[in-house]
Amino acid sequence: MKEVFIGRENLQRLIGRWAKDYRVYVPVTFDIMNNEATPDYELVAGEVPEKLHLEGAALAHTAKSFIFYSREVVAKYPSSDPEADVEAPPTVIVGPRACDVRGLAKFDKVYWSTVHFTEEYDDPFIIEKRKNTYIVSLDCTAAKETCFCTMVGGEPYPKEGFDLNLAPIDSGFVLTIGSEKGEKLVAGSDDLVSELQSTHGQERERSRNSVTEAVNRQNADFRVEGSFDRYDLEGSPESWAYVTQNCVGCGACNRVCPTCTCFLLVDQRAKGGYERTRNWDTCLSLGYARTGGGGNSRPELLQRLDNRLRCKFEYSRDRYGLVTCTGCGRCIDACMGKIDMREAIKHVVTEKAKA
Amino acid sequence: MKNLYRPIESVIEDIKQETPNINTYRFRPKEPVTFAAGQFVELTVPGVGEAPFTPSSNPNVTDTMEITIMEVGSVTEALAKMKVGDTVGIRGPYGHGYNLTDFEGKEILIIGGGVGLAPLRSLILALFDDIDRYKKISIRYGARTPEDIVYKDLLPEWEKMKNTEVQQTIDEPHPDWRGTVGVVTVLLDDLPLVTTVDVDVPFHAETAIACVCGPPIMLKFVNVGLLQKGFKPENIYHSMERNMSCGLGKCGHCMLGEYYICKDGPVLTAAQIEKFGDPF
Numbered sequence: 001m002k003e004v005f006i007g008r009e010n011l012q013r014l015i016g017r018w019a020k021d022y023r024v025y026v027p028v029t030f031d032i033m034n035n036e037a038t039p040d041y042e043l044v045a046g047e048v049p050e051k052l053h054l055e056g057a058a059l060a061h062t063a064k065s066f067i068f069y070s071r072e073v074v075a076k077y078p079s080s081d082p083e084a085d086v087e088a089p090p091t092v093i094v095g096p097r098a099c100d101v102r103g104l105a106k107f108d109k110v111y112w113s114t115v116h117f118t119e120e121y122d123d124p125f126i127i128e129k130r131k132n133t134y135i136v137s138l139d140c141t142a143a144k145e146t147c148f149c150t151m152v153g154g155e156p157y158p159k160e161g162f163d164l165n166l167a168p169i170d171s172g173f174v175l176t177i178g179s180e181k182g183e184k185l186v187a188g189s190d191d192l193v194s195e196l197q198s199t200h201g202q203e204r205e206r207s208r209n210s211v212t213e214a215v216n217r218q219n220a221d222f223r224v225e226g227s228f229d230r231y232d233l234e235g236s237p238e239s240w241a242y243v244t245q246n247c248v249g250c251g252a253c254n255r256v257c258p259t260c261t262c263f264l265l266v267d268q269r270a271k272g273g274y275e276r277t278r279n280w281d282t283c284l285s286l287g288y289a290r291t292g293g294g295g296n297s298r299p300e301l302l303q304r305l306d307n308r309l310r311c312k313f314e315y316s317r318d319r320y321g322l323v324t325c326t327g328c329g330r331c332i333d334a335c336m337g338k339i340d341m342r343e344a345i346k347h348v349v350t351e352k353a354k355a
Numbered sequence: 356m357k358n359l360y361r362p363i364e365s366v367i368e369d370i371k372q373e374t375p376n377i378n379t380y381r382f383r384p385k386e387p388v389t390f391a392a393g394q395f396v397e398l399t400v401p402g403v404g405e406a407p408f409t410p411s412s413n414p415n416v417t418d419t420m421e422i423t424i425m426e427v428g429s430v431t432e433a434l435a436k437m438k439v440g441d442t443v444g445i446r447g448p449y450g451h452g453y454n455l456t457d458f459e460g461k462e463i464l465i466i467g468g469g470v471g472l473a474p475l476r477s478l479i480l481a482l483f484d485d486i487d488r489y490k491k492i493s494i495r496y497g498a499r500t501p502e503d504i505v506y507k508d509l510l511p512e513w514e515k516m517k518n519t520e521v522q523q524t525i526d527e528p529h530p531d532w533r534g535t536v537g538v539v540t541v542l543l544d545d546l547p548l549v550t551t552v553d554v555d556v557p558f559h560a561e562t563a564i565a566c567v568c569g570p571p572i573m574l575k576f577v578n579v580g581l582l583q584k585g586f587k588p589e590n591i592y593h594s595m596e597r598n599m600s601c602g603l604g605k606c607g608h609c610m611l612g613e614y615y616i617c618k619d620g621p622v623l624t625a626a627q628i629e630k631f632g633d634p635f
């Protein structure tokens with residue numbers, strides 16, 4: 001992959017050039033209540049914001065929200081066109097981290113032709129947006145307390161799956177071009193980049209190593225025997241009941257997760273007939289597996305949390321050859337029951353070993 | 356790109372009442388929706404929503420499709436209020452059909468409970484179209500009461516088909532009922548425990564095929580019963596009831612472990628689900 005150097009001001013200019021042809025989202029911090037600086041994405045309208053938030057770890061918002069909307073009309077009937085009516089303007093997202101980028105791989109497996117699904121199952125709404133979305137990812141420069149990417153086969157910096165990647169260093173950024181789409185974003189901007197110096201590369205390695213070590217260090221206590229991609233979480237109902245005791249079934253964990261792909265189709269009246277909307281759904285809800293007449297294959301909350309975690313580690317592995325927990329820690333941050341999946345896995349696996 | 360979520364307008368051509376809460380509807384889709392026995396479709400009641408159903412008509416008839424539907428909740432109740440001439444939506448077909456070439460030359464046991472005979476009817480009709488290819492067809496059907504029996508007029512016709520038998524049971528004794536009484540598993544009682552190919556017994560469990568559809572509790576007990584009788588797990592086909600939203604292997608609702616029932620099923624063999632213990 002081609003790598004160049006770009007200074008801070010020049011990056012600002014480059015983003016400004018994108019904003020002429022694309023919708024561009026950049027990470028900034030918002031002052032919400034208590035003056036806490038909360039980083040989130042902002043759509044560039046006019047000038048590129050002066051203070052971009054390009055350090056730290058993953059934002060609360062996942063990259064998935066840009067291709068998989070929480071609610072979207074997917075059909076209008078009765079008089080509907082066989083072709084999908086998809087609105088997917090070219091969009092650049094600056095700021096996804098490694099755990100977001102890895103999450104998109106699950107979407108590609110589920111929604112795009114893979115060995116499991118033939119082309120006739122391609123989802124136009126996801127694919128058109130995916131094709132028109134340009135991922136400009138970032139190395140993490142610090143870990144959140146809940147980050148554990150290195151425990152699930154990842155690193156705090158993207159290795160693939162991005163169009164451009166920015167690695168912050170003292171004097172600017174190492175810019176890596178990861179795809180043809182990435183080439184397109186830097187084409188005609190040779191005036192803003194320069195050749196990479198070996199010191200730039202060394203600086204980036206130092207930063208990457210130190211963040212990796214920090215993530216490893218903060219998770220040392222959660223390590224269990226065996227490799228994450230071989231976890232067998234078929235634990236006892238008691239161990240799952242213990243893990244689930246503070247779960248209220250709110251589904252916050254599903255919503256913030258970069259690899260939760262599930263949805264529910266809901267029909268309603270609309271102008272000229274009816275419309276079908278696709279809505280994010282959550283496997284933690286009682287109704288998720290409910291069948292006609294009131295049957296339910298997962299009536300207990302503990303069965304549903306068990307299903308969620310095993311979906312990430314076992315079922316996706318068996319189905320797609322992917323472990324679909326990317327260790328972003330968002331579900332831990334979001335949980336009002338303070339359920340930490342690192343502890344949950346450790347508990348289930350160690351109880352199992354004892355049995 | 357083609358829109359996977361679009362329902363195809365379909366007109367209700369006929370409604371036949373089977374039982375107080377089950378009707379058979381004949382639909383004529385505006386664009387052909389062809390299916391193989393065992394596949395299912397998503398049926399839209401406009402503005403109310405969708406639900407998955409397996410057509411009950413002959414798959415070799417392609418311009419119309421019949422579905423036998425029990426009223427249980429929002430979509431099915433709204434459908435029950437519709438009339439001949441009204442429009443619904445259909446998309447599909449989804450999932451795999453039965454691999455009928457695997458059934459050739461074999462004894463086929465078809466076990467249905469309640470409205471569960473409906474999805475099996477398309478299989479039965481497909482088998483009848485090539486009846487000489489199969490050694491024997493035995494249809495065993497259980498309903499709660501005589502009133503709850505679907506296809507009352509068709510069952511006697513089926514019995515007249517070559518190499519075909521029909522056995523029925525109802526759950527509780529009833530003044531109008533002369534036949535077998537007991538839940539559907541009593542219809543497995545005449546199957547011999549151990550068989551050899553040259554003895555004249557109703558079924559040769561080691562080679563016979565069983566296709567089962569009905570409420571989860573029935574599947575559970577029939578599965579145990581058939582395994583005890585020596586049926587091979589790979590020859591027992593269960594129609595799995597799961598919540599389904601998309602039918603396309605995407606929404607996640609139907610998942611059982613790594614399987615999408617909508618995509619890998621809706622019919623799975625006992626061998627495929629063995630590892631889940633009691634997944635019904």
Ligand SMILES: Cc1cc2nc3c(=O)[nH]c(=O)nc-3n(C[C@H](O)[C@H](O)[C@H](O)COP(=O)(O)OP(=O)(O)OC[C@H]3O[C@@H](n4cnc5c(N)ncnc54)[C@H](O)[C@@H]3O)c2cc1C
Pocket residue numbers: 286287288290291292293294395406407408409410422423424425426427428429430431432470473474595596597598599621
């Ligand atoms: C492959 C397949 C084939 C089938 N074939 C047939 C057939 O041939 N004939 C037949 O009669 N039936 C068949 N069924 C069963 C049929 O799909 C159900 O009876 C039907 O879905 C019931 O829909 P409903 O809206 O009327 O019922 P409801 O009970 O209202 O709805 C069940 C659905 O609505 C949702 N829901 C309802 N209430 C709640 C709640 N409180 N909270 C959350 N969610 C809720 C659930 O998502 C669920 O999917 C089949 C099922 C499958 C999977």
Ligand code: SF4
Pocket residue numbers: 246247248249250251252253254284331334335336337338339
């Ligand atoms: S966020 Fe926590 S409380 Fe809510 S469903 Fe997930 S695990 Fe349960």
Ligand code: SF4
Pocket residue numbers: 253256257258259260312324325326327328329330331332341
């Ligand atoms: S399961 Fe939790 S930690 Fe893993 S990817 Fe999803 S939100 Fe992140």
Ligand code: FES
Pocket residue numbers: 598599600601602603604605606607608609610615616617618
């Ligand atoms: S019904 Fe949506 S994945 Fe099977």
